[in-house]
Structures are given as structure tokens and as C-alpha cells.
Amino acid sequence: MTPKSSTTEVSRHVQLGLSDEQAIDMYRMILMARKYDERAMLLQRSGKISFHVSGIGQETAQVAAAFALDRERDYYLPYYRDYGFVLSVGLTVKDLLLANFAKAEDVSSGGRQMPGHFGSKQHRIVTASSPVTTQVPHAVGIALAAKMRKQDNVSFVTFGEGSSNQGDFHEGCNFAGVHKLPVIIMCENNQYAISVPFAKQSAGRIADRALGYGFPGYRVDGTDPLEVYRVVKEARERAVAGEGPTLIEAMMYRLSPHSTSDNDMAYRTKEEVEEYRKQDGLPKFKQYLIDCGIWSEEQDEALIKELTAELNEATRYAEQAPYPHPSETYTHVYAKTEEGAF
DSSP states (O other), X not given: OOOOOOSSTTOHHHHTTOOHHHHHHHHHHHHHHHHHHHHHHHHHHTTSSSOOOOOXXXXXXXXXXXHHSOTTTOEEEOOTTOHHHHHHTTOOHHHHHHHHTTOTTOTTTTXXXXXXXXXXXXXXXXXXXXXXXXXXXXXXXXXXXXXXXXXXXOEEEEEEGGGGGSHHHHHHHHHHHHHTOOEEEEEEEOSEETTEEGGGTOSSOGGGGGGGGTSOEEEEETTOHHHHHHHHHHHHHHHHTTOXXXXXXEEOOOXXXXXXXXXXXXXXXXXXXXXXXXXXXXXXXXXXXXXXXXXXXXXXXXXXXXXXXXXXXXXXXXXXSOOOOGGGTTTTTSOOOTTSOO
């Protein structure tokens, strides 16, 4: 039986309204996202799949945000590194691997989209496109619809810090601020826009930009899932109360290359990466749970075995699943006439 957490200062999750079981579930999702990411990297390097965009180092903020939202009502517009987020709101590692292998059963696009371009009507994950930041005005439009219909759901959108310099970000923020829309805009600041470091992207904090659009902005430690959970939860409460949008800048570090096509050692050093690895949110949260008395190394080893078995089965299934039939090439691409021709 899992011991209950104490009432000491380490029990922050209890103070935030999370049960021990929920805190452990959060850790499980963070670990699953990490293990999936590592598996996808291995599959690409071995020639099994063609491409992967990694989110290693960003999982804690993604999972925490998902846990702070209403996973039965809210709408999500994640960006291409958000494996922890989409796994937390309903997708499975099998779903993600089917997309990686471009198989017909891929729930996001039937094998048509690049990996990481999520979409699921069932889980209210709005289909992404490759041009960065286009999801911000889409999220704002969904929030406008919620306000017009007097619904108490919010839209939640993420992107990298490089995207915050695109016009879509500013236009979306301006419209959301003017109309006080129920949207949460979260920047996952992982320090690099491909090869460009943050210091060469922006002269100030992204969170401070919210002031110019008339709503709050917060910079948080993205490697601390409980702090991210707190801020996103409060942002949602503001949104459904009619108080408008919130901009969140979650600070983190991309531990992996930008993608499997990237040589990150061309623009940063191994020493830099290893220094930031010491701040990785995954082992920090694991230690927090152990300090609370609700987790142990033995339980962790058992969980790793469980997740590895799940990943192995999902990998086998996805690799053996059929590809889309050539006759489906134009499905969902062109509309049919009454005669059935394109």
C-alpha cells in the first residue's frame, strides 16, 4: 500500500489540491513521455522511421499543464514537442508510434502528416500545421466561440519561444486581450529556436509582453511541475470567471537536438547540455515524491518495466500495421462531386 504524504513542506501537491495518486499519475506520464521520446529517437537512428522532433527536457511542464485543465471540456492546440501533453489528455504511445511509422491507423492524419502534428476530435486536440505559431490565432478563435456560446471551457495553446516573434502570436494576443477571451497561451521557452539562442531572439521576457495586450503574464520554472500546475490552474479559473487570457512563459531547456536532422553540437557545447541536465525536471520530481514518502526506487523500477513493456508492444504493433492504401491518397484532400469524381 502506498504511504500517504506527510503535512511537511515537501507536500506541495497536497496544498495545491492534488492527491498522492494524482501526483504519482503525473510522474507516470512524465516518465512515459520521456521513454517514448527516447524510443522514437532510437527508431529513427536505426532507420525504422524517417524523422522525429524531440521534447526531452520539456515533459514536466507539458504534463503539469494537462493535469491543471479540464480534460473533459477544454480544447488543446499543442505544438510538435508536446508528447507529454497529448499523452496526458488521451493519446497513447501506440497512437504516436502509428504516426511515426506513417500507418493507416494513425489517429492524427492516417499517416499523412509529419510526426508530432497531433489531431484528435475525440480528445479535442486541434490539428496542427507545419508553419509555426498558426495555432495561436486558432486557439483565440476557439476561445471566442466559447465566450459567444457562454460555455465554461477554455482553449490552451503552446509554442516555442522562437514563435513568440511571429505575427500570429501578437495578433492572437491582441485580439484575446481586447475581447477578454478564455484562452491560456503558454510559451515553452527551451532556450533555442533551432540553432538561435534566446539571447539573440529577444531582448526581454516573453511573459512581460502580456502587459501590452492588457492581461497577466507569468514566467515560471518549467522544470517544476507543481509550479506549472498552480499557474495553469489559476489561469483557467480566471478564464472561466470571465477575466480573460493569461500568458505563461515556462522556462526549460531542450536537452536533445532540435530534431533528428539537427546537429546541435554545431551551435552549443556538450558542457552546456550536461550543466542543464542537472536541472532536468524528471529526476527532480521523482526525488520529490520519494521525499514525500509516496514513492520508492523499487516502485520506480517496476514502473519502468511496465512502461517499457507497453512501449515494446506499441512499437511491434505500429511497425506491423498496414500502410494507407493508394486509393486513399486523395481522401480528405479533395471534395467529391455528386458523380463521385474529384
